[in-house]
Amino acid sequence: MSTPFLSVSDLRVHFSTEDGIVKAVDGLSFDLEKGKTLGIVGESGSGKSVTNLAILGLHNRERTTLDGEILLDGQELLTASERTLEKLRGNKMSMIFQDALASLSPYHKVGVQIAETYRKHTGCSKKEARARAIEMLRRVGIPQPDTRVDDYPHQFSGGMRQRAMIAMALVCDPELLIADEPTTALDVTVQAQIMDLLKDLQQEFGTAIIFITHDLGVIADIADDVLVMYGGRCVERGTKKQVLSTPDHPYTLGLLNSMPSLDGPVDVPLSPIPGSPPSLLNPPSGCRFHPRCSFAEKVADGLCSAERPALEVAEGRGSACHLTPDQKRELFADIAGTRHN
Structure with missing residues (x-):
């Protein structure tokens, strides 16, 4: 039996607060293969986003207790140094956040933000990075990417900002993509376009995807396997058809x-x-x-x-x-x- 690309074992994420310990994730395990999509579904507060922030190493470790094991292609993440995680984030693993407008800097051009990520991980020139940003904007369906690369986020529509976020997340061809409710607040037509885009890009790159949502209709469209979370725990898992x-x-x-x-x-x-x-x-x-x-x-x-x-x-x-x-x-x-x- 092949080793899964991502393996999460008995993950526990607890936060220290003035009122006590918040057990946001309390003993979660799952595996994910390359080229597959795992849908994680549950109500707000079930631990979906907390789980994936733990995979990316984005929790404040001074106030967070992290236990268990997270292996990405055999590399342990929970005990990895911040320097190691910085090399992995945006390169081997990446995330599309829910609110593209809040995630993109309003003070920098969209193309600059995409190019900066690429330069950080490849060490290429500004000219090469700009060309890569234009290529990625074209790949995610932004019209006139040669021109729009110099626009600011507020000049993009909601759907276009989400596409730009996807371009930034995929600019270094990550092997793991975490999508945190990327279609929230978009109209149904744009939602469908974003979903089709993710499936096309997954087929092209062979990316493993974790798709976080509270919408089972979205899960039915994109996921191969489903993990249902409640109260920080997994209550059910199986293939999309089974669940x-x-x-x-x-x-x-x-x-x-x-x-x-x-x-x-x-x-x-x-x-x-x-x-x-x-x-x-x-x-x-x-x-x-x-x-x-x-x-x-x-x-x-x-x-x-x-x-x-x-x-x-x-x-x-x-x-x-x-x-x-x-x-x-x-x-x-x-x-x-x-x-x-």
Whole structure:
């Protein structure tokens, strides 16, 4: 069996605050192969972005406790020096942030910002870096890149700024690309264009992609495998088809039931998940989803609130739930998961 390009094992990211320790990520493991896309989905505060900032080494280590292991092509990242991480960031691994306007400097031309990244990692001349910036703007579909390379971010539309961010992230041909909700706040047409662009570029470069989102519709479009996070933990993982067609955890089921169907009856009411995500400063005991789970009462002896369910994974498929397989088949029978596939 081949070694995965990215391997995250028992990752824990805890923040020290005046009120106590925030367990933002609490024992997370997953693997990612080259050329594949892993979709990480969950509500705000589930630990998605925190996980990927840990991979990039962007947490403040003075206030953050990082435990576990992150291997990128065999290289350990959690214990790597800042100098080593600086060489890797933007070069071997890169990230597209959610808010392109906030991520791009308003004081520098777009082309200069893309070229600066390329020069830092290659040591090339300004002329070569500018030519590379124009090439990347053309590759991501920016019209008239020879001219737009000298524009400032505010002169770009939202979709064009996001494309420029993608150009900057890919300028050094990284082997790992982390996309943190890159289509948020874009209209659906531009969203589709960005998704198609990422898939085309992945096919061209063979890049491994981690795609963070709260939108299962986006996951259905781009991901090969899916990891569902809740309360800083993975509650379910599997292939896209497995997770979206036959969910194996009540939280995943709740996410699917809260989404409108494009091909189903328009008058079917949505079923939002009751309650709010847990406080990671003082999380619930046992299964962190149990206070919001409509099936917790089906499990005997209050097991859901007393004991953390193990995430048992076989051939990439598994979930952390105390319900038996027979109970899941009976209780989840009404979901039409295939409408999301």
